[in-house]
Amino acid sequence: MDFLRPASWEEALAAKAEHPTAVPIAGGTDVMVEINFDHRRPEYLMDLTRIGDLHAWEVGDDTVRLGASVPYAEIMEHLRPELPGLALASHTVASPQIRNRGGVGGNLGTASPAGDAHPALLAAGAEVEVESVRGSRRIPIDDFYTGVKRNALAPDELIRAVHIDKADGPQQYSKVGTRNAMVIAVCAFGLALHPETRTVRTGIGSAAPTPIRARAAEDFLNAALEEGGFWDNGKIITPSVAKRFAALCAAACNPIDDVRGTASYRRHAVGVMARRTLTWTWESYRGAHRTTEGAA
Amino acid sequence: MRVNFTVNGRPQQADDVWEGESLLYVLRERLGLPGSKNACEQGECGSCTVRLDGVPVCSCLVAAGQAEGREVVTVEGLADHARQRARGAGGTCGTSLDEAKGWTADGTDSQTGEGAELSPVQQAFIDAGAVQCGFCTPGLLVAADEMLERRPNPSDADIREALSGNLCRCTGYEKIMDAVRLAAARQSEGV
């Protein structure tokens, strides 16, 4: 095994081009487990922690450019207003020690369906900035996950940052685990209201071979909200609408039975989380709506 | 490969490090600092917790090469670290050293390692009965000390959240809660 220590992003890209099998390591929270347990013996290990750019974030007008290695603890602490869904998801990641070390880039690189960040990214809307010596490109998050632990990266590409749409409305995130802390998701759900476009977006984790959106559920809810004038009147969402939305979210799942839970439970739990997060976000939207009205 | 970094304020060098070795392994097997513990080696127990450039991390998940040039504080350096913090804080934790002496455990059996000057949180763990087999203790101490640094007056829920990455199998955590509350109380009395 060789240990590569690129001092700059350019060096990292060059090294990755030269050794496409090199395994990038930043927080180490996935890679080191595999090495410690003899599941993986990469020829090259490439340390990205010396590249300062990866630990920085920038808040723009419409998006946040989040360096791939910004640790979850920083997201929780500093980006809650801009990225509330991702901040909530970050808080559910493993333990304080892991949140101090792990970042979204690792979640994306591993592309495990159980990665905690994915549902929040899917719901918020995001693009993954990847680069190789051949050039840079942005992959829409919807196209990023290509299979179980597979993503759209070419062998010579590295993840540099994620551009996440700034929240224009309430976002929520829930994850079911069989322990009250330090637990891998049995399944997870992210929901974002986008009042500016009058749409909702969802993200589901650990309930299909890849992280997914519940598109039929989104379409249904978008139509129902539009039809009922909910975005304008700020009324409580009809229980039957919430129920149907939850059922469609559950139906979007394609889960398996494994040691962490049954497929049937996962489908059920995604439905419950969909209903609850819809209630929470909508209540929050209504609260904001009423405040705005009061101020007007 | 060779790795250079600072541990508990002292520059350290390790040679012939296999590239897949963790910081934990280097500390324990190459630098003679076995205080950080090897309970799970998968980031699921916190017993290997150290401060890496000030931040609590699982040293089992830090590749040795990633520690190059960094500063590490382990349980072996915790008392010094707390002492320096007390000094550096310009008297906000003023008399912690004298107090620590005052809290020295009674009972003078062998195996005590007596004479060691302890940080407030170390002393509180002994006094509150938070140590049984002690294997989780070093990691918990590093995590608890860091939390008290950030948050001198934590609520119970804060303590539980901050320590939720550290498993203990012996105590049922009650005495650990007592110990952290005790350390916080003594720390604030010291102000």
Next chain:
Amino acid sequence: MPTNGVPTKITQGSGTKGGIGESTLRPDGTLKVTGEFAYSSDMWHEDMLWGQILRSTVAHAEIVSIDTAEALATPGVYAVMTYDDLPTEVKHYGLEIQDTPVLAHGKVRHHGEPVAIVAADHPETARRAAAKIKVDYRELPVITDEASATAPDAVLVHEHRDDHHIGHVRHPNIVHRQPIVRGDVATARGRADVIVEGEYTFGMQDQAFLGPESGLAVPEEDGGVHLYIATQWLHSDLRQIAPVLGLPEDKVRMTLAGVGGAFGGREDLSMQIHACLLALRTGKPVKIVYNRFESFFGHVHRHPAKLYYEHGATADGRLTHVKARIVLDGGAYASASPAVVGNASSLGVGPYAVDDVDIEAIALYTNNPPCGAMRGFGAVQACFAYEAQMDKLAARLGIDPVELRQRNAMEQGTLLPTGQPVDSPAPVAELLRRVKAMPMPPERQWESSEGADVRQLPGGLSNTTHGEGVVRGVGYAVGIKNVGFSEGFDDYSTARVRMEVVGGEPVATVHTAMAEVGQGGVTVHAQIARTELGVTQVTIHPADTRVGSAGSTSASRQTYVTGGAIRHACELVREKVLELGRRKLGSYHPAWAHAELLLEGGKVVTDGGEVLADLVDVLGDEAVEVEEEWRHRPTEPFDLRTGQGNGHVQYSFAAHRAVVEVDTELGLVKVIELACAQDVGKALNPLSVVGQIQGGTTQGLGVAVMEEILVDPRTAKVRNPSFTDYLIPTILDTPTIPVDVLELADDHAPYGLRGVGEAPTLSSTPAVLAAIRAATGLELNRTPVRPEHLTGTS
């Protein structure tokens, strides 16, 4: 002599600081908080090699061939050994039945069985070399449950059994069977107004101690070996190791290294023999440290069980009879299975008075992971089932569940189903009363001005509920555990106590082979010496095999038995010191000859308090030393047909009240509070006692809601050997645990004390399950209960 039920009064040494009854602090505390305490995995030696074990990848197979050539040729590798390289005719070991091969021979019987061992200069070299060993398996059908084990054409897990249980089992795949028959269940059934039946499942729990199996074997010049090891019983290890090495026991020196928790999981050998074999083969020190994955294969687990119960009662809530069948899965090797069967059967009705009982308990040989000792063994599984039955009965009768338990509670004098009278206090009803009387935790603690604090709700940080679907439930349970080794075992301990003047002060040294595994034995040993010898300075000598056996640190027995041995040795030392005093100084004061003399505060005093001499002057340059064995009163085996017999030494009782909040839609549980009341006879160290109770309670909580080793029933392979998927409670899963300690002396025991460590693990689990049932209205016949069981999605 204390009187039953009356708190023990201490005379000798009562004025000496740091004696029994005080919450003195751990002597190893400072070393443990500074990181200097040397655990078995911290051992290091110049030039040492690393050992690695190659384990079977299948559960049941013939080994067709093993090829080690490539592994041996790897640079940095010093030795590779298989069964064929074992040095003597003794190639098996075991606690009671020597059925476990040191390395697999011809056949593997469970997933993860050791097949070959490697020593190399770096752990990675050893791992790579082990991976190069080629093992050709021919797979056999797997035996995974009672039906497959006892089928007429079942493959035998052990083909050639010649152990002492084979004569009384009806199938060679049954390790041991113990019936307990008392009265006449058929007739008693006729008196019952209500009968409830239940079938219960107890999942496979892991001890999950944090310090991995590890140790260092150092070859010695005389051809022997010195092993630094984390274990629960040095001499039991020694007895099993030496014959395999072909060495006399005095050439295998054993020193206890720091033990990172045990809970029963270190009662069997793990890497001990392997490290010694490699050290003797290479002539170099060899260290072996399991990682967490390997640890799940490297020690026995708690027996999973199926329990079938029938309880009958009259309309006014008096138990008429209990009929039960308990099937424990012992896995591939016997380990402690026979003793687990003994406990499960003899304590199978719980702490209740029942005249008519018919119980059968068996342990199976299967190809599942071997199971053996874990905190409260046998009694834990039974308690889960009989307490569920008591709740079922209470519901059927319309009687409050605590009231029903109290009506049937055993008391001093009650006969166990084995016919043995309970001849010490049995405050079962009182413990229930106390735990019920504790104030209830406030409702909706999670509500705050800023909304719901998810950390205090089911799901915790995962943000699954802000109060939706959350229902509170309360449940109770009580249990009985035997203390010490039962069924005629010669259960003794040895203590060497020395008193001399060091640095101008009288100092006592206590040397035993007791394994300190975290429980605080070293703390109470020093306290006993202070009390008995009236000195403050006590040195606890490191535990090793240079002194006689202390027996196992298990069965809640060490404070009783090794504590008893130390007290006994101290009494003899005291007599010798007083004799010395009489000889040297007797002529100076008549009290030397006539008065009752005590040692107190470093002096010899009369019972009237008059000081006769300083111990320093009595001892002078002389050292007084005594090494003595000490036994608790003998027990007898249970009759193999009827189960009758005075099999137990002592009992320990605890009761729990669990308060839980369940997210009934998602099936997530938050335990809000687990209150415990326990009788400890005499709390030698109250702080440690409470710590034991809280720790045991939490292990019971773990197996109620999350802890289970999952074994694939088709392949008998372990599915979750990691801390990622075998979950133990975090600090956010663990509630406040208020403890009410009762001290009713057992006058057969030193200071009237009762073993403490196990009882709280029994009743915690059924109390949590009862509370979840109360919250959900579900029947819940298995533990642990998982979200799918609470949501109808399993």
